[in-house]
Amino acid sequence: MLALLRWPGATTFSFFAALGRVVAFFAQATVGALRERGGLAAASQQALSLTARCALPVVLVVGPIGAMLAMQSLTLLRGFGTERQLAPLAVAVIVREIAPGFAAVVVAMQGGASIAAELAAMRLAEELDALDGMGLDSRGLVAGPRILGAAFAAPILNALAIVTSVAGAYGMAVLVLGVPRTLFLETMLNGLTPLDVWLSEAKTVIFGMGLGAICASAGFHSERTTTGVGRAANGAVVTSVVFVLVCNYVLNTAIFGLSGGAVALS
Amino acid sequence: MTVANEQSAQTPAIELRAVTKRFGPRAVVDDVTLSIQRGRTTVILGPSGTGKSTLLRLATGLLEPEAGSVHTLGVDVFGAKKHELLRLRRRMGMLFQDNALFGSLSVFDNVAFPLRRVQRTAEPEVRRRVDELLQLVGLPELGDRLPDRLSGGQRKRVALARAMALSPELVLFDEPTSGLDPQTSASIDQLIKDTQTRLGLTFVVITHDIESAGIIADDAGLLLDGKVHLFGPRATVWASQDPRVRAFLERRAG
Amino acid sequence: MIPQVLLPLMLPAFALRATAAILRGPPLKDTVLLVSRVILRSLPVVVIICFFCGAMLTVQAAASLAPFGALRMSGLIVGFGGVREVFPLLAGGALASRTGAEIASQLQAMRVTRQVEALEMMGLDPLVLLVAPRLIACVVAGPVCVFAAMVSGLVGGQVIGQFQLGIDRSAMWATLLSAVGVGDLVVGLIKGVVLGFVVGVVACYEGSIVAEGGARGVGAAANRAVVRGMVLVCLSCLGLSALIYGRFL
Ligand SMILES: Nc1ncnc2c1ncn2[C@@H]1O[C@H](COP(=O)(O)OP(=O)(O)OP(=O)(O)O)[C@@H](O)[C@H]1O
Ligand SMILES: [Mg+2]
Numbered sequence: 001m002l003a004l005l006r007w008p009g010a011t012t013f014s015f016f017a018a019l020g021r022v023v024a025f026f027a028q029a030t031v032g033a034l035r036e037r038g039g040l041a042a043a044s045q046q047a048l049s050l051t052a053r054c055a056l057p058v059v060l061v062v063g064p065i066g067a068m069l070a071m072q073s074l075t076l077l078r079g080f081g082t083e084r085q086l087a088p089l090a091v092a093v094i095v096r097e098i099a100p101g102f103a104a105v106v107v108a109m110q111g112g113a114s115i116a117a118e119l120a121a122m123r124l125a126e127e128l129d130a131l132d133g134m135g136l137d138s139r140g141l142v143a144g145p146r147i148l149g150a151a152f153a154a155p156i157l158n159a160l161a162i163v164t165s166v167a168g169a170y171g172m173a174v175l176v177l178g179v180p181r182t183l184f185l186e187t188m189l190n191g192l193t194p195l196d197v198w199l200s201e202a203k204t205v206i207f208g209m210g211l212g213a214i215c216a217s218a219g220f221h222s223e224r225t226t227t228g229v230g231r232a233a234n235g236a237v238v239t240s241v242v243f244v245l246v247c248n249y250v251l252n253t254a255i256f257g258l259s260g261g262a263v264a265l266s
Numbered sequence: 267m268t269v270a271n272e273q274s275a276q277t278p279a280i281e282l283r284a285v286t287k288r289f290g291p292r293a294v295v296d297d298v299t300l301s302i303q304r305g306r307t308t309v310i311l312g313p314s315g316t317g318k319s320t321l322l323r324l325a326t327g328l329l330e331p332e333a334g335s336v337h338t339l340g341v342d343v344f345g346a347k348k349h350e351l352l353r354l355r356r357r358m359g360m361l362f363q364d365n366a367l368f369g370s371l372s373v374f375d376n377v378a379f380p381l382r383r384v385q386r387t388a389e390p391e392v393r394r395r396v397d398e399l400l401q402l403v404g405l406p407e408l409g410d411r412l413p414d415r416l417s418g419g420q421r422k423r424v425a426l427a428r429a430m431a432l433s434p435e436l437v438l439f440d441e442p443t444s445g446l447d448p449q450t451s452a453s454i455d456q457l458i459k460d461t462q463t464r465l466g467l468t469f470v471v472i473t474h475d476i477e478s479a480g481i482i483a484d485d486a487g488l489l490l491d492g493k494v495h496l497f498g499p500r501a502t503v504w505a506s507q508d509p510r511v512r513a514f515l516e517r518r519a520g
Numbered sequence: 521m522i523p524q525v526l527l528p529l530m531l532p533a534f535a536l537r538a539t540a541a542i543l544r545g546p547p548l549k550d551t552v553l554l555v556s557r558v559i560l561r562s563l564p565v566v567v568i569i570c571f572f573c574g575a576m577l578t579v580q581a582a583a584s585l586a587p588f589g590a591l592r593m594s595g596l597i598v599g600f601g602g603v604r605e606v607f608p609l610l611a612g613g614a615l616a617s618r619t620g621a622e623i624a625s626q627l628q629a630m631r632v633t634r635q636v637e638a639l640e641m642m643g644l645d646p647l648v649l650l651v652a653p654r655l656i657a658c659v660v661a662g663p664v665c666v667f668a669a670m671v672s673g674l675v676g677g678q679v680i681g682q683f684q685l686g687i688d689r690s691a692m693w694a695t696l697l698s699a700v701g702v703g704d705l706v707v708g709l710i711k712g713v714v715l716g717f718v719v720g721v722v723a724c725y726e727g728s729i730v731a732e733g734g735a736r737g738v739g740a741a742a743n744r745a746v747v748r749g750m751v752l753v754c755l756s757c758l759g760l761s762a763l764i765y766g767r768f769l
Contacts, residue, residue: 060751064758068605071761076600076699089584097580109617109746117739124735191584225414226632227369229735230625233742237617238565245569245610249576253684328637348645356643366634380642383547383649432642 026213032140046149066168088191104207112215116236119219147212154208211240285334312489359434374409546652574676595695611669616749624745627727662716
C-alpha cells in the first residue's frame with residue numbers, strides 16, 4: 001500500500017530531478033559554448049550538418065502529412081458545404097501546427113539520436129574525460145555547439161516543412177482531387193497573418209533548444225558500455241519527441257488563449 | 267568433389283584451397299592453401315592483424331572468400347545449403363576472441379544455451395552438464411552472475427565452457443589465453459592439452475603466446491601478411507632456420 | 521559487394537526473409553516476452569503523446585472555429601481528423617522511436633560484440649531466433665498502440681473541451697464521437713498491423729546489416745531505424761488512407 005503511494009511520489013520527484021539536471025546542463029553547456037572562442041562558428045557548423053541530414057526526412061515525413069490533411073479536410077468541409085475554405089484552413093494548420101511539430105519531431109529523431117549517441121560514444125571512449133583532463137570545458141566544447149546547432153537548425157527546417165507540406169496539400173487537392181488551381185493559390189494565405197509565421201518559427205527555436213539539451217544531456221550522462229550508447233540514443237529520442245508534443249500543447253494554449261480563441265489570431 | 271561424412275575420417279578437418287579474402291583493396295587472406303589434420307592440436311601463430319581471426323571465420327563460413335574453396339569436416343562450406351551449413355556448425359565449437367557471451371543471460375544460461383536450444387536436452391541433464399563444464403573451467407560458483415560482472419579472464423573461461431558444451435568434434439580457439447595472468451594461462455593450456463589427448467578431438471588454436479604454443483601444439487603454422495609462411499609439425503617449425511620464423515619465435519623486433 | 525543500384529531492394533528482400541522466418545517457428549517464450557515488453561514500453565509513450573496531441577488539436581480547432589461562433593464543433597474536427605489520421609500516425613511514430621530504436625540498437629550491439637556469430641556457430645539461425653520474435657512483437661503491438669492512441673487522443677480532447685473550453689461533458693463526447701464510425705476502427709486495425717510490420721522490419725534490418733563498427737555503429741543503427749521507420753510510417757499512412765478513404769470521397 002505504502003509502495004503504491006510512494007511510486008507516484010518517487011516518479012514525480014525523479015522527473016523534476018531530471019528536469020532540473022537538463023536545465024542546469026543546458027545553461028552550463030550553452031554559456032560555455034558562447035564563452036569559448038569559435039563557439040558560435042562551431043554551433044553554425046552543427047546547424048548546417050543537422051539541417052543537411054534532416055532535410056530529406058523532413059520532406060518525406062511532412063509531404064505525405066500535408067496530402068493527408070488536404071484529403072481529410074476536404075471530406076470534412078464538403079459535409080458543411082464549405083470546401084472553398086480548404087486552402088486557407090490547410091495552410092493555417094500547416095503553419096501553426098504541422099510544420100513546427102513534425103519538423104521538431106524529425107530533428108529529435110534524426111539529430112537528437114545522433115547527438116546522444118555521439119556524446120555517449122565519446123563518453124565510452126573516454127574522449128570527454130580526456131578533454132576534462134586537459135583542463136578544457138567538455139560541456140561548452142562538445143555539448144554546447146550541438147544544442148545551439150539544434151536551435152538554429154529547427155527554424156530552417158520548419159520553413160522547409162511549411163513549403164513541402166503546402167506542396168503536398170496542393171498536390172493532393174489540385175492534382176488529385178480536382179480543386180481549382182487558381183482558387184487554391186488565391187485563397188491560400190487568407191487564414192494567415194505574418195504573426196503566425198513568426199510564432200511558428202519561434203516555437204521551433206524553443207523545441208530545438210529543448211530537445212538539443214535533452215539529447216546532449218542523455219549522451220553526456222550515459223553509461224560507459226556499448227549498450228549504454230544505444231540506451232542513451234533511445235531514451236533521448238523518446239523523451240524529446242514527448243517534450244516536443246507536450247511543449248506544443250503548452251505553447252498553443254499560451255498563444256491561443258486559455259479559453260480557446262480569446263486571443264485567436266484571425 | 268563431395269565426400270560422404272561417414273567415410274570422411276581421413277579427409278582433413280579444415281582444408282583451404284587458394285583462398286583469398288579482401289577487405290577493400292587489401293587481401294587480408296592472400297591465396298592461402300592449408301590443410302589441418304584431424305585428431306591433433308594445430309596452433310596458428312602470427313603477429314596482430316595478419317588475418318588469423320579472419321581465417322577462422324572463413325573456415326566456419328561466417329565470412330565468404332572472394333576466391334578459393336573451403337572444406338570443413340568434409341563439407342564444402344560455400345557449396346553447402348544453409349541448413350547443411352547450420353548442421354555442420356553444430357559439430358564445431360568456437361571460442362571467439364572477444365568471447366561473444368550473451369550479455370542478457372547469466373553465466374549458467376550462457377553455457378546452457380546450446381544444450382537447450384540446439385540439442386533440446388532435458389533440464390536436469392542441462393544442469394548436470396553445465397555444472398560439469400563450469401567445474402572444468404574452474405568457475406563452479408559463478409553461475410548466477412551476468413557476464414558484465416566478470417573479469418576478463420573469467421569471461422574467457424565461460425566462453426570456453428560454452429564452446430565445449432555440445433561436445434564438438436572440432437573446436438576453434440581464438441586466443442584462449444590473451445589477457446590472462448600466467449597462471450591461469452597455464453591452466454587453460456593444460457585444460458586444452460588434457461581434453462585433446464583424452465577425447466582425441468581436433469583443436470585449432472590461435473595464439474600470440476609462443477610458450478603456450480610449445481606446450482599444446484602438434485602442428486604449427488606461421489601466418490605473415492595474410493600468407494602461410496610456414497606450416498608443419500611443431501618440431502619442424504620450431505627448428506626452422508628461416509629468419510622471419512626465428513625472429514617471431516624468439517620475440518625479436520623484426 | 522552489392523552494387524549500389526540494388527540497395528533499395530535490400531529492405532524488401534529482408535522483409536521477405538524475415539516473414540519466412542516467422543513461419544519457421546520462432547521460440548515461443550521469447551516471442552511472448554517480447555510482445556509484452558514491446559507493448560508495455562510503447563504504450564506509455566503513445567498515451568502521453570496522443571493525449572497532448574488531442575488536447576492541442578482541440579485548442580487549435582477551437583481557436584479556428586471561435587470566430588464563427590462554432591466553438592462547440594471543435595470536437596468534431598478532433599474526432600474526425602484524429603481518429604482517421606493523426607492518432608494512428610503518432611502511434612506509428614511512437615512505436616518507431618521507442619521500440620524501433622531499441623530493437624535496432626539491441627541487435628546491432630549483439631552483432632558488434634559477435635553474439636550473432638556465436639549463435640550462427642551453434643548452428644542456429646539469427647533470423648528465426650532474434651528477428652522473427654521481434655517482428656511478431658511489433659505486428660501485435662501495432663494495432664494495440666493505434667487503439668490506445670485513439671482512446672487517449674479523444675480523452676485529451678474531452679478533458680480540454682470540458683475543463684479548458686467549458687463545453688458540456690456529454691456534448692463534448694457526442695461531438696468527438698460523431699464523426700467516428702466502425703469503419704474507422706477497422707482501418708485503424710489495418711493501419712496498426714501495417715505500421716507495426718514496417719517499424720519492425722526497418723528496425724531489424726538496421727540492426728542486422730553491417731554498418732560502422734563499435735559503439736558508434738550501435739547509435740547510428742538506432743538513429744536510422746527511427747528516422748527511416750518514421751518516414752515509412754508516414755508514407756504508408758498516406759498510402760493506406762488514400763487507398764481506403766480515397767475511394768469514398
Ligand atoms: N570486418 C572487417 N572489415 C574491414 N577490415 C577488417 C574486418 N575484419 C578484419 N579486418 C582487417 O583485417 C585484418 C586482419 O584481421 P584479423 O582480425 O583477422 O587479424 P588477427 O590476425 O586476428 O589479429 P589479432 O591477433 O590482433 O586478433 C586487420 O588488419 C583488420 O583491420
Ligand atoms: Mg584476431
